[in-house]
Amino acid sequence: MPDPTIRVRIAPSPTGPLHIGTARTALFNFLFARHVGGTFLLRLEDTDAARGSEAFERDILEGLHWLGITWDEGPNPTGDGDIGPYAPYRQMQRLDLYREASDRLLAADLAYPCYCTPEELAADRAAQEAAKQPPRYVGRCAALTAEERAARVAEGRRPVTRFRVRPGVIAWNDLVRGRIEIDTTNLGGDFVIARADGTPLYHFTVVVDDAAMKISHVIRGEDHVGNTPKHILLFEALGYSIPQFAHLPLILNPDGTKMSKRKTQTAVADYQAEGFIREGLVNYLAYLGWSPGTEEDVLPLDEIVARFDIDKVHKGGAKFDRERLEWLNGQWIRRLEPDDLIDRLRPFLQAAVDDGRIDWLAPDDEVRALLPIVQERLPTLAAIVDLAGFLWTNEIRIDPVVLVPKRWDAATTRDGLTAAREALAAHDPVSWEADELEPPLRALAEARGWKAGDLFMAVRVAVTGRTATPPLFDTLVALGRDRTLARVDAAIAALADAPRAQPA
RNA sequence: GCCGCAUUCGUCUAGAGGCCCAGGACACCGCCCUCUCAAGGCGGAGAUCACCGGUUCGAAUCCGGUAUGCGGUACCA
Numbered sequence: 001m002p003d004p005t006i007r008v009r010i011a012p013s014p015t016g017p018l019h020i021g022t023a024r025t026a027l028f029n030f031l032f033a034r035h036v037g038g039t040f041l042l043r044l045e046d047t048d049a050a051r052g053s054e055a056f057e058r059d060i061l062e063g064l065h066w067l068g069i070t071w072d073e074g075p076n077p078t079g080d081g082d083i084g085p086y087a088p089y090r091q092m093q094r095l096d097l098y099r100e101a102s103d104r105l106l107a108a109d110l111a112y113p114c115y116c117t118p119e120e121l122a123a124d125r126a127a128q129e130a131a132k133q134p135p136r137y138v139g140r141c142a143a144l145t146a147e148e149r150a151a152r153v154a155e156g157r158r159p160v161t162r163f164r165v166r167p168g169v170i171a172w173n174d175l176v177r178g179r180i181e182i183d184t185t186n187l188g189g190d191f192v193i194a195r196a197d198g199t200p201l202y203h204f205t206v207v208v209d210d211a212a213m214k215i216s217h218v219i220r221g222e223d224h225v226g227n228t229p230k231h232i233l234l235f236e237a238l239g240y241s242i243p244q245f246a247h248l249p250l251i252l253n254p255d256g257t258k259m260s261k262r263k264t265q266t267a268v269a270d271y272q273a274e275g276f277i278r279e280g281l282v283n284y285l286a287y288l289g290w291s292p293g294t295e296e297d298v299l300p301l302d303e304i305v306a307r308f309d310i311d312k313v314h315k316g317g318a319k320f321d322r323e324r325l326e327w328l329n330g331q332w333i334r335r336l337e338p339d340d341l342i343d344r345l346r347p348f349l350q351a352a353v354d355d356g357r358i359d360w361l362a363p364d365d366e367v368r369a370l371l372p373i374v375q376e377r378l379p380t381l382a383a384i385v386d387l388a389g390f391l392w393t394n395e396i397r398i399d400p401v402v403l404v405p406k407r408w409d410a411a412t413t414r415d416g417l418t419a420a421r422e423a424l425a426a427h428d429p430v431s432w433e434a435d436e437l438e439p440p441l442r443a444l445a446e447a448r449g450w451k452a453g454d455l456f457m458a459v460r461v462a463v464t465g466r467t468a469t470p471p472l473f474d475t476l477v478a479l480g481r482d483r484t485l486a487r488v489d490a491a492i493a494a495l496a497d498a499p500r501a502q503p504a
Numbered sequence: 505g506c507c508g509c510a511u512u513c514g515u516c517u518a519g520a521g522g523c524c525c526a527g528g529a530c531a532c533c534g535c536c537c538u539c540u541c542a543a544g545g546c547g548g549a550g551a552u553c554a555c556c557g558g559u560u561c562g563a564a565u566c567c568g569g570u571a572u573g574c575g576g577u578a579c580c581a
Binding site for chain 1: 505506507508509510511515516517518519527528529530531538539540541542543544573574575576577578579580581
């Protein structure tokens with residue numbers, strides 16, 4: 001049952017690639033809205049022209065879309081144009097609205113033009129700091145007469161617009177943190193709502209837009225609690241009704257500070273490029289600061305939506321734990337349908353071809369045949385190249401040290417490989433199948449008094465160059481008879497100068 | 505400095521006065537399975553619930569204080 005009164009939003013600023021924290025905030029808004037059948041919208045806060053870019057904008061839209069965090073209103077992620085009754089959803093296209101709102105404030109003397117120069121402001125700040133006072137605007141322009149203003153304009157000064165902060169205590173019942181009260185004397189004095197060039201600032205645009213877009217619940221990061229009183233003041237002054245607020249706990253670096261790209265990988269696109277899948281990422285993000293209260297760990301998005309309850313959101317921050325993310329990602333990769341997995345693997349294989357880690361792109365059917373032995377071994381999609389890349393390379397590099405099994409010496413390894421080569425070559429090429437290949441090699445090991453594991457390991461390294469691979473005989477089948485024999489031959493040749501093994 | 509917020513195993517968390525001398529998961533260790541690596545199964549170690557005081561027959565859960573940590577303090581968002 002849809003609830004048209006519930007309207008929430010994510011309002012990213014295109015000043016960087018989609019950040020894990022933004023994705024998490026978007027996810028919680030999405031979960032809140034979907035759980036009750038409300039509306040989730042996306043608005044681009046692009047008023048910081050100096051730092052913003054269209055490339056970041058695309059990255060954010062595509063990233064959220066990729067994660068499955070889809071919006072009901074906002075910029076169209078697949079083309080031009082905005083969707084929804086309150087379009088446009090880009091602030092740079094809503095400048096008239098902010099202008100109109102600030103004119104109203106100016107007319108009512110709820111805001112005023114401020115002619116202070118950056119130098120004056122800096123000096124004020126320095127003085128306050130020296131006197132151990134909290135920094136705040138001193139109000140130099142708060143009570144200027146018309147003549148005084150005219151004089152400043154005549155000097156060529158362009159004013160910013162400052163909002164008058166009224167004395168009092170601002171309080172609200174935060175949906176996650178309970179009642180919060182902040183005295184407006186701690187807000188730093190009258191604050192700027194529009195730059196000298198007329199472009200509006202964040203505090204002002206959020207309020208104007210949240211009101212215009214009928215936002216019922218503002219769900220955002222904890223770092224915004226201090227901004228909330230300013231916003232409430234603005235809602236009040238503009239005559240708008242005040243939405244509910246919910247401040248989410250922060251995602252933290254391992255050292256407990258707010259997650260930052262200096263200390264933690266924060267770009268969603270980077271996780272995507274490493275082969276994390278949306279199911280794993282979303283599941284992980286949802287459990288950062290929230291839990292269903294059950295012992296379920298692996299939960300699909302629709303189940304998370306069904307269980308989501310903002311009352312269960314924590315107050316304390318959560319450290320980002322990549323190991324847990326990897327585990328969850330592996331859980332989700334194992335749950336993918338074969339065709340789906342193949343589709344998702346393909347770009348990673350192609351990337352490996354492009355940068356030369358493998359020599360050709362495996363056909364889908366070959367990858368499909370491999371799935372039973374690789375799917376449960378993939379913590380990420382990208383891991384496929386390390387796990388099975390030897391199948392798609394012309395030459396493998398073998399470290400002679402790892403070619404020799406731990407309990408063997410070089411001579412024994414050469415003899416073992418030679419004997420194995422013979423057994424494999426003698427094998428009927430038509431029945432080159434895993435369960436057919438294993439018995440002869442086991443018999444060989446037994447006849448020679450070798451541990452089967454040692455023989456297998458020598459062959460494994462000879463044909464793959466690695467000590468950790470999918471099961472050996474499946475690997476030999478995937479490789480095919482010719483390449484198997486050729487690689488064993490090459491390994492034997494590499495051991496050619498080893499002394500003869502003493503007969504046991 | 506000032507304002508605000510937070511605090512349960514290393515990490516993510518369960519826990520809303522007795523079910524908790526605290527449960528699950530990741531990571532770690534061991535065993536099983538086993539040709540390696542995974543996956544899976546079983547088991548182990550790991551939290552005097554930040555500390556102090558109070559309320560109560562009874563507190564991780566309620567109250568007060570302390571400590572520590574974090575966030576904010578822009579003509580950024």
